[in-house]
Amino acid sequence: MRGQNVVFGHYVTTMAADRRRYAIGITVAITLLISGITAKTGLLELNEDNWHQMLEGEWMVEFFAPWCPACKALKPIWSDFASWSDDLGISVGHVDVTTSPGLSGRFMVTALPTIYHVKDGVFRQYRGSRDKDEFMSFIEERRWQEVEEVPMWKSPASMQMSIVAQFFKLSMVLRSFHSVLVEEYGLPTWGSYLVFALATILVGALLGLILVCIIDFLFPPKAPGPSTVVTSAGQKADDDEEDLVEDSDVRTDGNMKEEPAQEEVCQVGKSDNEADDDNDEGKSGGSDEEGKEDSQAEDDKDSQAGEEEEEEEQEAQEGVKSSPEVRRRRARKD
Numbered sequence: 001m002r003g004q005n006v007v008f009g010h011y012v013t014t015m016a017a018d019r020r021r022y023a024i025g026i027t028v029a030i031t032l033l034i035s036g037i038t039a040k041t042g043l044l045e046l047n048e049d050n051w052h053q054m055l056e057g058e059w060m061v062e063f064f065a066p067w068c069p070a071c072k073a074l075k076p077i078w079s080d081f082a083s084w085s086d087d088l089g090i091s092v093g094h095v096d097v098t099t100s101p102g103l104s105g106r107f108m109v110t111a112l113p114t115i116y117h118v119k120d121g122v123f124r125q126y127r128g129s130r131d132k133d134e135f136m137s138f139i140e141e142r143r144w145q146e147v148e149e150v151p152m153w154k155s156p157a158s159m160q161m162s163i164v165a166q167f168f169k170l171s172m173v174l175r176s177f178h179s180v181l182v183e184e185y186g187l188p189t190w191g192s193y194l195v196f197a198l199a200t201i202l203v204g205a206l207l208g209l210i211l212v213c214i215i216d217f218l219f220p221p222k223a224p225g226p227s228t229v230v231t232s233a234g235q236k237a238d239d240d241e242e243d244l245v246e247d248s249d250v251r252t253d254g255n256m257k258e259e260p261a262q263e264e265v266c267q268v269g270k271s272d273n274e275a276d277d278d279n280d281e282g283k284s285g286g287s288d289e290e291g292k293e294d295s296q297a298e299d300d301k302d303s304q305a306g307e308e309e310e311e312e313e314q315e316a317q318e319g320v321k322s323s324p325e326v327r328r329r330r331a332r333k334d
Contacts, residue, residue: 043082044093047100054093055157059118060126060135062094063104068112074130081135088139105168106156121157123150 046054046061054061062078064071082092097104097112107116107123115126117138124147128134138144155161174196181187181195 042085042092043079044091046093046095046103048102051095051100051103051106054091054118055121057120058090058139059116060090060092060139061116061118063097063107063109063112063114063116064094065097065112067098071113074113077130077132081132084132084136088136090139101172102165102169103156106161106165108154108161108164117144117147119144123156124148125150 044053060081062074064074066072078092078094085092095103097109103109107114113130115130117124117126124144126138126144126147128138128143150156152158153160178192178196181192182189187195
Protein backbone atom coordinates (compact mmCIF):
# COMPACT_ATOMS: atom_id res chain seq x y z
CA MET A 1 0.00 0.00 0.00
CA ARG A 2 2.82 2.29 0.89
CA GLY A 3 4.55 1.50 -2.39
CA GLN A 4 1.47 2.37 -4.36
CA ASN A 5 1.30 5.76 -2.63
CA VAL A 6 4.92 6.44 -3.44
CA VAL A 7 4.37 5.58 -7.09
CA PHE A 8 1.27 7.77 -7.25
CA GLY A 9 3.09 10.71 -5.65
CA HIS A 10 5.96 10.34 -8.08
CA TYR A 11 3.48 10.32 -10.95
CA VAL A 12 1.78 13.48 -9.69
CA THR A 13 5.12 15.26 -9.26
CA THR A 14 6.15 14.28 -12.76
CA MET A 15 2.88 15.58 -14.19
CA ALA A 16 3.30 18.95 -12.42
CA ALA A 17 6.86 19.31 -13.70
CA ASP A 18 5.73 18.55 -17.24
CA ARG A 19 3.01 21.18 -16.97
CA ARG A 20 5.50 23.78 -15.81
CA ARG A 21 7.81 22.97 -18.69
CA TYR A 22 4.89 23.17 -21.10
CA ALA A 23 3.84 26.60 -19.74
CA ILE A 24 7.38 27.89 -19.95
CA GLY A 25 7.68 26.68 -23.52
CA ILE A 26 4.45 28.37 -24.55
CA THR A 27 5.57 31.63 -22.90
CA VAL A 28 8.91 31.55 -24.69
CA ALA A 29 7.20 30.81 -28.00
CA ILE A 30 4.78 33.71 -27.59
CA THR A 31 7.61 36.04 -26.62
CA LEU A 32 9.64 35.03 -29.67
CA LEU A 33 6.59 35.45 -31.87
CA ILE A 34 5.92 38.93 -30.57
CA SER A 35 9.58 39.84 -30.91
CA GLY A 36 9.61 38.55 -34.47
CA ILE A 37 6.51 40.53 -35.37
CA THR A 38 7.99 43.66 -33.81
CA ALA A 39 11.27 43.18 -35.58
CA LYS A 40 9.45 42.58 -38.83
CA THR A 41 7.29 45.68 -38.60
CA GLY A 42 10.06 47.96 -37.28
CA LEU A 43 7.51 50.10 -35.46
CA LEU A 44 9.00 51.76 -32.38
CA GLU A 45 6.91 53.02 -29.48
CA LEU A 46 8.00 56.42 -28.24
CA ASN A 47 7.09 58.04 -24.93
CA GLU A 48 8.18 60.77 -22.55
CA ASP A 49 11.36 58.91 -21.66
CA ASN A 50 12.79 57.94 -25.05
CA TRP A 51 11.41 60.56 -27.45
CA HIS A 52 14.88 62.15 -27.71
CA GLN A 53 15.85 59.27 -30.00
CA MET A 54 14.08 61.00 -32.88
CA LEU A 55 16.50 63.93 -32.67
CA GLU A 56 19.13 61.76 -34.41
CA GLY A 57 18.71 60.39 -37.92
CA GLU A 58 15.54 60.42 -40.02
CA TRP A 59 12.15 59.57 -38.54
CA MET A 60 8.47 59.36 -39.37
CA VAL A 61 6.39 59.63 -36.18
CA GLU A 62 2.63 59.25 -35.74
CA PHE A 63 0.66 60.69 -32.81
CA PHE A 64 -2.48 58.67 -32.12
CA ALA A 65 -5.07 57.79 -29.47
CA PRO A 66 -6.69 54.35 -29.01
CA TRP A 67 -10.20 55.84 -29.06
CA CYS A 68 -9.65 57.78 -32.33
CA PRO A 69 -11.48 56.18 -35.33
CA ALA A 70 -9.10 57.72 -37.88
CA CYS A 71 -6.14 56.39 -35.90
CA LYS A 72 -7.65 52.90 -35.92
CA ALA A 73 -8.06 53.06 -39.70
CA LEU A 74 -4.43 54.22 -40.13
CA LYS A 75 -2.96 51.58 -37.79
CA PRO A 76 -2.52 48.70 -40.32
CA ILE A 77 -1.23 51.09 -43.00
CA TRP A 78 1.28 52.59 -40.59
CA SER A 79 2.45 49.14 -39.48
CA ASP A 80 2.91 48.08 -43.11
CA PHE A 81 4.87 51.26 -43.81
CA ALA A 82 7.03 50.60 -40.75
CA SER A 83 8.00 47.18 -42.16
CA TRP A 84 9.82 49.03 -44.97
CA SER A 85 11.80 51.23 -42.57
CA ASP A 86 15.05 49.29 -43.05
CA ASP A 87 14.79 49.49 -46.84
CA LEU A 88 14.07 53.22 -46.69
CA GLY A 89 16.85 53.86 -44.17
CA ILE A 90 14.59 55.56 -41.66
CA SER A 91 12.99 54.88 -38.30
CA VAL A 92 9.21 54.73 -37.87
CA GLY A 93 7.57 55.32 -34.51
CA HIS A 94 4.28 56.23 -32.90
CA VAL A 95 3.23 58.06 -29.74
CA ASP A 96 0.13 57.37 -27.67
CA VAL A 97 -1.03 60.81 -26.52
CA THR A 98 -3.17 59.33 -23.75
CA THR A 99 -0.11 57.93 -22.00
CA SER A 100 2.30 60.71 -23.06
CA PRO A 101 0.35 63.99 -22.75
CA GLY A 102 3.57 65.96 -22.43
CA LEU A 103 4.59 65.01 -25.98
CA SER A 104 1.22 66.11 -27.36
CA GLY A 105 1.84 69.53 -25.83
CA ARG A 106 5.48 69.61 -26.92
CA PHE A 107 4.51 68.93 -30.55
CA MET A 108 1.31 71.05 -30.35
CA VAL A 109 -0.89 68.15 -31.49
CA THR A 110 -4.36 69.59 -32.15
CA ALA A 111 -5.76 66.83 -34.39
CA LEU A 112 -5.43 63.05 -34.56
CA PRO A 113 -3.66 61.38 -36.18
CA THR A 114 -0.76 63.81 -36.62
CA ILE A 115 2.40 62.77 -38.46
CA TYR A 116 5.81 64.44 -38.23
CA HIS A 117 8.94 64.00 -40.32
CA VAL A 118 12.15 64.54 -38.35
CA LYS A 119 15.60 64.88 -39.90
CA ASP A 120 18.54 65.50 -37.54
CA GLY A 121 16.41 67.49 -35.12
CA VAL A 122 14.57 69.48 -37.81
CA PHE A 123 10.79 68.99 -37.60
CA ARG A 124 8.28 69.12 -40.46
CA GLN A 125 4.60 68.23 -40.27
CA TYR A 126 3.35 65.77 -42.88
CA ARG A 127 0.10 66.86 -44.55
CA GLY A 128 -0.16 64.44 -47.50
CA SER A 129 -2.31 61.40 -48.14
CA ARG A 130 -2.33 58.65 -45.52
CA ASP A 131 -1.42 55.57 -47.54
CA LYS A 132 1.71 53.46 -47.72
CA ASP A 133 2.73 54.44 -51.26
CA GLU A 134 2.46 58.13 -50.44
CA PHE A 135 4.54 57.69 -47.31
CA MET A 136 7.23 55.80 -49.22
CA SER A 137 7.39 58.31 -52.07
CA PHE A 138 7.56 61.12 -49.53
CA ILE A 139 10.80 59.56 -48.23
CA GLU A 140 12.29 58.18 -51.44
CA GLU A 141 11.73 61.34 -53.51
CA ARG A 142 12.79 63.53 -50.58
CA ARG A 143 9.63 65.56 -50.89
CA TRP A 144 9.98 66.53 -47.26
CA GLN A 145 12.46 69.19 -48.43
CA GLU A 146 9.53 71.10 -49.93
CA VAL A 147 7.72 71.22 -46.60
CA GLU A 148 8.20 74.25 -44.36
CA GLU A 149 10.20 73.61 -41.22
CA VAL A 150 8.73 74.14 -37.79
CA PRO A 151 10.09 77.53 -36.58
CA MET A 152 12.61 77.58 -33.78
CA TRP A 153 10.23 79.13 -31.27
CA LYS A 154 7.82 76.20 -31.82
CA SER A 155 10.49 73.51 -32.03
CA PRO A 156 9.66 70.56 -29.73
CA ALA A 157 13.24 70.58 -28.50
CA SER A 158 13.12 74.24 -27.38
CA MET A 159 12.87 75.42 -23.80
CA GLN A 160 9.50 77.12 -24.21
CA MET A 161 7.90 73.97 -25.63
CA SER A 162 9.32 72.03 -22.69
CA ILE A 163 7.39 74.40 -20.42
CA VAL A 164 4.24 73.83 -22.49
CA ALA A 165 4.77 70.08 -22.10
CA GLN A 166 4.85 70.45 -18.33
CA PHE A 167 1.56 72.35 -18.41
CA PHE A 168 -0.01 69.53 -20.44
CA LYS A 169 1.20 67.03 -17.87
CA LEU A 170 -0.30 69.17 -15.12
CA SER A 171 -3.62 69.31 -16.98
CA MET A 172 -3.74 65.51 -17.14
CA VAL A 173 -3.00 65.29 -13.41
CA LEU A 174 -5.82 67.73 -12.66
CA ARG A 175 -8.14 65.81 -14.93
CA SER A 176 -7.34 62.58 -13.10
CA PHE A 177 -7.92 64.32 -9.78
CA HIS A 178 -11.29 65.59 -11.04
CA SER A 179 -12.26 62.04 -12.05
CA VAL A 180 -11.33 60.73 -8.61
CA LEU A 181 -13.41 63.40 -6.86
CA VAL A 182 -16.46 62.78 -9.04
CA GLU A 183 -16.36 58.99 -9.49
CA GLU A 184 -14.84 57.66 -6.28
CA TYR A 185 -15.93 60.25 -3.72
CA GLY A 186 -19.27 61.09 -5.33
CA LEU A 187 -18.64 64.84 -5.39
CA PRO A 188 -20.88 66.72 -7.86
CA THR A 189 -19.23 68.32 -10.86
CA TRP A 190 -19.85 71.85 -9.60
CA GLY A 191 -18.31 70.87 -6.28
CA SER A 192 -15.15 69.69 -8.04
CA TYR A 193 -14.99 72.95 -9.98
CA LEU A 194 -15.42 74.89 -6.72
CA VAL A 195 -12.50 73.01 -5.18
CA PHE A 196 -10.33 73.87 -8.18
CA ALA A 197 -11.40 77.53 -8.03
CA LEU A 198 -10.49 77.85 -4.33
CA ALA A 199 -7.19 76.09 -4.93
CA THR A 200 -6.42 78.46 -7.81
CA ILE A 201 -7.11 81.52 -5.63
CA LEU A 202 -4.94 80.24 -2.80
CA VAL A 203 -2.07 79.31 -5.09
CA GLY A 204 -2.29 82.71 -6.84
CA ALA A 205 -2.22 84.56 -3.50
CA LEU A 206 0.76 82.51 -2.33
CA LEU A 207 2.69 83.12 -5.55
CA GLY A 208 1.90 86.84 -5.37
CA LEU A 209 3.20 87.01 -1.79
CA ILE A 210 6.38 85.21 -2.77
CA LEU A 211 6.87 87.58 -5.72
CA VAL A 212 6.43 90.66 -3.53
CA CYS A 213 8.95 89.32 -1.00
CA ILE A 214 11.47 88.67 -3.78
CA ILE A 215 11.04 92.19 -5.19
CA ASP A 216 11.42 93.75 -1.73
CA PHE A 217 14.56 91.71 -1.16
CA LEU A 218 16.14 92.64 -4.50
CA PHE A 219 14.97 96.27 -4.53
CA PRO A 220 14.53 97.39 -0.89
CA PRO A 221 12.59 100.65 -0.38
CA LYS A 222 14.65 103.75 0.42
CA ALA A 223 14.58 105.06 4.00
CA PRO A 224 12.85 108.47 4.39
CA GLY A 225 15.20 111.44 4.93
CA PRO A 226 15.35 113.54 8.14
CA SER A 227 12.36 115.84 8.55
CA THR A 228 13.09 119.60 8.61
CA VAL A 229 12.11 121.54 11.77
CA VAL A 230 10.92 125.09 11.08
CA THR A 231 11.58 127.56 13.92
CA SER A 232 10.02 130.96 14.48
CA ALA A 233 13.23 132.68 13.35
CA GLY A 234 13.30 130.62 10.15
CA GLN A 235 9.62 131.37 9.51
CA LYS A 236 10.27 135.09 9.96
CA ALA A 237 13.23 134.94 7.58
CA ASP A 238 11.08 133.19 5.00
CA ASP A 239 8.37 135.86 5.40
CA ASP A 240 10.91 138.65 4.95
CA GLU A 241 12.27 136.97 1.85
CA GLU A 242 8.77 136.63 0.42
CA ASP A 243 8.09 140.32 1.14
CA LEU A 244 11.24 141.31 -0.70
CA VAL A 245 10.23 139.24 -3.70
CA GLU A 246 6.73 140.73 -3.72
CA ASP A 247 8.13 144.29 -3.41
CA SER A 248 10.42 143.69 -6.37
CA ASP A 249 7.44 142.36 -8.36
CA VAL A 250 5.40 145.47 -7.53
CA ARG A 251 8.25 147.76 -8.57
CA THR A 252 8.66 145.87 -11.80
CA ASP A 253 4.95 146.29 -12.56
CA GLY A 254 5.19 150.04 -11.82
CA ASN A 255 8.16 150.45 -14.14
CA MET A 256 6.34 148.53 -16.85
CA LYS A 257 3.39 150.94 -16.51
CA GLU A 258 5.72 153.99 -16.69
CA GLU A 259 7.52 152.83 -19.85
CA PRO A 260 4.41 153.01 -22.12
CA ALA A 261 3.70 156.56 -20.83
CA GLN A 262 7.26 157.63 -21.66
CA GLU A 263 6.99 156.08 -25.09
CA GLU A 264 3.75 158.01 -25.73
CA VAL A 265 5.37 161.32 -24.66
CA CYS A 266 8.36 160.61 -26.88
CA GLN A 267 6.11 159.76 -29.78
CA VAL A 268 4.13 163.00 -29.27
CA GLY A 269 7.33 165.03 -29.13
CA LYS A 270 8.64 163.23 -32.20
CA SER A 271 5.47 163.86 -34.16
CA ASP A 272 5.60 167.55 -33.18
CA ASN A 273 9.22 167.79 -34.25
CA GLU A 274 8.44 166.15 -37.54
CA ALA A 275 5.56 168.56 -38.06
CA ASP A 276 7.84 171.52 -37.26
CA ASP A 277 10.47 170.23 -39.63
CA ASP A 278 7.89 169.98 -42.36
CA ASN A 279 6.73 173.53 -41.65
CA ASP A 280 10.30 174.75 -41.72
CA GLU A 281 10.93 173.09 -45.03
CA GLY A 282 7.66 174.51 -46.43
CA LYS A 283 8.63 178.02 -45.23
CA SER A 284 12.21 178.11 -46.39
CA GLY A 285 11.70 181.63 -47.67
CA GLY A 286 10.47 183.10 -44.28
CA SER A 287 12.18 185.67 -42.13
CA ASP A 288 14.71 184.97 -39.34
CA GLU A 289 12.29 186.18 -36.67
CA GLU A 290 9.76 183.50 -37.58
CA GLY A 291 12.51 180.85 -37.34
CA LYS A 292 13.46 182.07 -33.86
CA GLU A 293 9.82 181.96 -32.73
CA ASP A 294 9.48 178.41 -34.06
CA SER A 295 12.57 177.24 -32.22
CA GLN A 296 11.35 178.94 -29.03
CA ALA A 297 8.00 177.12 -29.41
CA GLU A 298 9.75 173.81 -29.84
CA ASP A 299 11.83 174.37 -26.68
CA ASP A 300 8.68 175.21 -24.75
CA LYS A 301 7.01 172.01 -25.94
CA ASP A 302 10.01 169.89 -25.00
CA SER A 303 10.21 171.43 -21.53
CA GLN A 304 6.48 170.96 -21.06
CA ALA A 305 6.76 167.27 -22.12
CA GLY A 306 9.64 166.75 -19.66
CA GLU A 307 7.61 168.29 -16.82
CA GLU A 308 4.63 166.09 -17.65
CA GLU A 309 6.91 163.00 -17.66
CA GLU A 310 8.35 163.88 -14.23
CA GLU A 311 4.84 164.42 -12.83
CA GLU A 312 3.72 161.01 -14.14
CA GLU A 313 6.77 159.28 -12.56
CA GLN A 314 6.07 160.94 -9.20
CA GLU A 315 2.42 159.91 -9.36
CA ALA A 316 3.37 156.27 -10.18
CA GLN A 317 5.86 156.13 -7.27
CA GLU A 318 3.31 157.62 -4.86
CA GLY A 319 0.71 155.06 -6.07
CA VAL A 320 3.11 152.17 -5.46
CA LYS A 321 4.03 153.38 -2.00
CA SER A 322 0.42 153.93 -1.01
CA SER A 323 -0.84 150.53 -2.31
CA PRO A 324 -2.56 148.37 0.34
CA GLU A 325 -0.23 145.40 -0.32
CA VAL A 326 2.90 147.44 0.50
CA ARG A 327 1.27 148.88 3.63
CA ARG A 328 0.28 145.34 4.74
CA ARG A 329 3.83 144.03 4.28
CA ARG A 330 5.38 146.92 6.16
CA ALA A 331 2.97 146.39 9.05
CA ARG A 332 3.84 142.69 9.18
CA LYS A 333 7.60 143.48 9.21
CA ASP A 334 7.11 145.91 12.11
